[in-house]
Amino acid sequence: MSNLILLFVCLIIGxxxxxxxxxxxNFHTSLNAFVINISLSAFSLYYIxxxxxxxxxxYPVLVVWIGIFAAILFFAGLGKIFGWKSSxxxxxxxxxxxxxxxxxxxxxxxxxxxxxxxxxxxxxxxxGFVALSTVGILVANFYSGSKDSxxxxxxxxxxxPPFIAFVIALLLNIFSIEIPKDFDxxxxxxxxxxxxxxLVSVGSQMQWKKIEKKEGFHLFIGLLFKLxxxxxxxxxxxxxxxxxxxxxIDICILEAAMAPMITAAIIASAHDLExxxxxxxxxxxxxxxxxxxxxxxxxxPFL
Numbered sequence: 491m492s493n494l495i496l497l498f499v500c501l502i503i504g505x506x507x508x509x510x511x512x513x514x515x516n517f518h519t520s521l522n523a524f525v526i527n528i529s530l531s532a533f534s535l536y537y538i539x540x541x542x543x544x545x546x547x548x549y550p551v552l553v554v555w556i557g558i559f560a561a562i563l564f565f566a567g568l569g570k571i572f573g574w575k576s577s578x579x580x581x582x583x584x585x586x587x588x589x590x591x592x593x594x595x596x597x598x599x600x601x602x603x604x605x606x607x608x609x610x611x612x613x614x615x616x617x618g619f620v621a622l623s624t625v626g627i628l629v630a631n632f633y634s635g636s637k638d639s640x641x642x643x644x645x646x647x648x649x650x651p652p653f654i655a656f657v658i659a660l661l662l663n664i665f666s667i668e669i670p671k672d673f674d675x676x677x678x679x680x681x682x683x684x685x686x687x688x689l690v691s692v693g694s695q696m697q698w699k700k701i702e703k704k705e706g707f708h709l710f711i712g713l714l715f716k717l718x719x720x721x722x723x724x725x726x727x728x729x730x731x732x733x734x735x736x737x738x739i740d741i742c743i744l745e746a747a748m749a750p751m752i753t754a755a756i757i758a759s760a761h762d763l764e765x766x767x768x769x770x771x772x773x774x775x776x777x778x779x780x781x782x783x784x785x786x787x788x789x790x791p792f793l
Contacts, residue, residue, distance in 0.1 A: 497597045497780075500686045504693020513694070521691040522752070525684055530592060530615075531655035532680035537612045538659035539669060546738055549728060550613035553742050554588065554621045556727070557720055561587030562629065564715055578708060580633025581764040585771040586716040587629075588622055588754035591615040593688040594776060595748045598783055599741055600685065610741040616656040622754055623647045634761035695752070696773050705767065712750075712771055717782045721747035725793060740790050747786050749779035 507513045541547065561583045569579035589595070592615045599607045624644070647653055662669065669677065701709065724746040728734045750771045759765035 496686065497601060497689060500597075500689030501693040504690040505696060506693075507690070508694040508696075518691045518694045521687050521694075525593070525687050525691065526753075527651045529680060529684040529687060531651045532677045533596075533608075533684050534612055534616055534652055534655040535659045535662075535669070536674065536677040536681050537609045538616070538656060539662040539667075541609045541613070541663060543663060546734075547613055549732075549734060549739060549742050550610050550745070551617050553614050553724060553746050554591070554618040555625075556724060557589065557746060558583075558587040558621055558625050558629075560720060560723055561715065564719075568711065574708075576633045576635075577763045578767070580629060580761070581758050581768050581771075582708065582712050582715075583629050583633070584626060584754045584758035584763065585750040585768055585775075586712045586720070588618065588626060588751035589716070589720075589745060589748040590751045590776065590779070591618055591745050591748055592684070593692055593752060594779060595745050597685045597689060598748075598780065599744065602744070602787055603737060603741060607737065607741055610738050611745065612656075614742065614745045616652060618751075619650060619653055620647060622751070622757070623650070626754060626757060630757055630761040630763060634763055692752070692776055696776070701770065705770070708767065709770060709774060713775055713778065716750055716775065717747055717779055721786055725790075729793070740787075743790065744783055744786055747779065747783050749775035 504518075507517070565579050565582040565586070568574070569576075569582075591611065595611055595615065596608065599611050603610075624647070661667075721743050725743050728739050728742060752772055755768040755772045758768045
């Protein structure tokens with residue numbers, strides 16, 4: 491219960507700070523930079539190094555890859571049927587294909603499954619940055635007509651602190667190397683800043699505007715895929731095709747149901763893929779996903 495209270499308190503703090511104008515307009519960018527580069531890196535080192543590696547880890551790792559390729563097929567197909575412009579198709583793929591598995595996912599899963607559930611979250615989240623930086627960039631380039639070098643973006647992946655931390659943690663795990671106790675506690679405390687800072691950041695970025703009828707239809711389709719159809723796809727594949735069950739599989743389904751990823755929306759906007767629509771997907775998707783993920787959590791024992 492305390493985790494759920496923390497979730498709403500931090501969201502409200504972010505909203506109040508933004509409305510009160512006692513913080514600069516770009517306040518969230520500093521928070522995001524700290525959370526992504528420091529908090530998440532510490533989180534990854536602390537949890538990934540302790541995960542029991544077995545065949546079941548493939549299921550969390552594949553969630554984001556299934557999501558982005560399903561989004562490409564779904565929205566490219568709909569775009570062709572409805573005659574949507576390329577920038578809209580690209581925006582929908584980026585915003586609905588990548589989930590907010592850390593900023594929103596971590597506090598929600600922690601509230602539902604406790605600390606043990608965060609190990610699975612990290613196995614979903616960290617490969618997500620690789621997918622975003624490769625397939626995501628290719629999608630953004632293709633639908634915007636950009637000619638950015640893929641090699642340039644691949645080099646950024648190798649220099650990305652959370653990815654470096656992920657690789658180090660994986661190696662520590664594989665070779666059974668324990669992190670010294672004092673340093674491990676430091677990682678735990680740094681990682682603990684992820685949830686409150688991420689939620690304050692999300693709250694400070696919530697923006698609302700009047701939604702036009704046509705825009706509302708695109709928003710409905712995008713969020714229907716992200717919050718309902720994608721987790722349903724993961725559920726069918728994992729539970730009914732591969733006959734897997736348990737908390738790890740349930741967390742995979744819930745992670746697939748998270749709101750659109752803020753970073754993916756930023757990349758889409760930077761490539762001029764309907765920036766206002768991308769912001770709308772995030773602003774509506776985050777609070778709505780808190781409700782829909784809760785519904786998924788209640789339904790999973792019966793599915």
